Amino acid sequence: MxxxxxxxxxxxxxxxxxxxxxxxxxxxxxxxxxxxxxxxxxxxxxxxxxxxxxxxxxxxxxxxxxxxxxxxxxxxxxxxxxxxxxxxxxxxxxxxxGLMNSHTHSPMTMFRGSAEDVPTSEWFNAHIWPMEVNLTERDVTLGAQLAVGEMLLAGVTSFADHYFSTDRIAEVVASSGARALLASTFFSSQGEEGIERSAEFAERWNGAADGRITTAMGPHATYTVNDADLEKTAEHARRLGVRTHIHASESPSQTRSSLDRLGVTPIQVLHDTGILETGAIIAHGAGIIEDDLRWLRPWADRVAVASCSKVYLKHAQSGGTPVKTLHDAGITVGVGTDGPASHNTLDVLESVRFLSMVQKNVHSDATWLTSQHALDLATRQSAHAFGLGDSLGALLPGYTxxxxxxxxxxxxxxxxxxxxxxxxxxxxxxxxxxxxxxxxxxxxxGRLTTIDVASVADELQRRVPALRDTSHGRSIQDYAP
Ligand SMILES: [Zn+2]
Missing domain, CATH: 2.30.40.10 (Urease, subunit C, domain 1)
Known part of the structure; x- marks a missing residue:
């Protein structure tokens, strides 16, 4: 029988x-x-x-x-x-x-190598944000296809993405067979439209592609989205049962500037506006201070900091994410690459290696951040950052x-x-x-079964002159954290 x-x-x-x-x-x-x-x-x-x-x-x-x-x-x-x-x-x-990229802007493969050997403010104001004025929906599709191809080939099965024209990215995720946590980026300078689009996207795509797509709210950062909009973001996140993915406390100077101007740290802003309570991926957190732990600890079950060490080295930001402080306080740390316009690759194995070595170096301690710990960050803790710790990050019966x-x-x-x-x-x-x-x-x-990256790269290469043309003199935003 x-x-x-x-x-x-x-x-x-x-x-x-x-x-x-x-x-x-x-x-x-x-x-x-x-x-x-x-x-x-x-x-x-x-x-x-x-x-x-x-x-x-x-x-x-x-x-x-x-x-x-x-x-x-x-x-x-x-x-x-x-x-x-x-x-x-x-x-x-x-x-x-499967490796999980806890923070990226995948379509920015189209700007890979376009803004090199410059400090962060120049990277944004002189290069990236003026170039992003030129973006078409087709560029985003091509950029995302190249990115997903690159990630799958490198064993990166999931990515937490933060960008514009997210419908195009979602379509690429659906057709490529990858998994992603997608957030539609907005600034307060866009008015109601930006935040409404982000919420509408989060609602429409959450659980799509047989559950391979999950969504988050996508406020750009605590310095580009005001407190009132962050409160609205938290309301949307609560209503939709999704998390928020946001850049915050990216450097010590950003924390100092926030304290000088507002009297509170960016992490306290996330706490006071209700963002932490709804669950959050905090990109970078390199400016997190000891005192911020009192805001983070109560939400340790749903808040994670995504660390992208290669970018901090490249932009000469010494220190990076305070992984030891966060670890000792029980806060999850995920591994990310950030966008390939700053990280140059979407390679999480590379990112884990940089994280491991930067941490040993920062603490002058070869016994800190063991390889076992690094693997835990790249698998189980990154899955936790996505809110998927019960189904991903381990190879056990019942896991996806x-x-x-x-x-x-x-x-x-x-x-x-x-x-x-x-x-x-x-x-x-x-x-x-x-x-x-x-x-x-x-x-x-070692070959992709779902994406023809050669034709994608070819079409994208032909778009490079138009993408680089900033003679219009405009910018999508002004970087002044
Ligand atoms: Zn980022």
């Missing part, structure tokens, strides 16, 4: 078969968050520094969009193999949860099947002493061979 017959006789719907099986891989099943202040604990307390559980020669079975089981490869039965439509040989590979297979039999990862360290310090994103999102293969043998 088959399972189907048994289920039918019992009056239940037949269980879907396991359609995809990955065998022979080393599986990073889950990480744990390290203890607070772990560098002060005895070095023998290894678990306190965070754990990454790797299971050698294991198999993963996928039913629908969900991980049905993770078990030793030898326990996969012939019947299970026969019933599966896709068998993936994972030998020589490590399977990790966003899975990345990385080839470890490459010279720069051999011989293997420490797989966690290899994944943070040795890996190249080009080692990613296979990527599944929601149980479906989107990268196979």
């Amino acid at each position: 088959t399972n189907e017959q048994t289920a039918q006789e019992a009056g239940r719907a037949p269980e879907q078969p396991v359609h995809t099986i990955i065998t022979g891989a080393t599986v990073l099943s889950r990480t744990t968050r390290p203890a607070p202040n772990y560098t002060a604990l005895p070095r023998t307390d290894v678990a306190a520094r965070g754990t990454a559980t790797f299971l050698d020669d294991h198999a993963i079975g996928i039913r629908g969009n969900t991980i049905a089981w993770v078990k030793p490869s030898v326990e996969v039965t012939l019947a299970e193999r026969d019933a599966a439509t896709t068998l993936i040989d994972g030998r020589g590979h490590v399977a990790i949860p 099947a966003d899975i990345v297979l990385i080839d470890t039999l490459v010279p720069h990862m051999q011989p293997m002493h420490d797989l966690a360290a290899a994944l943070v310090l040795s890996v190249k994103s080009s080692d990613v061979r296979t990527v599944l999102v929601d149980g479906s293969v989107v990268v196979s043998g």
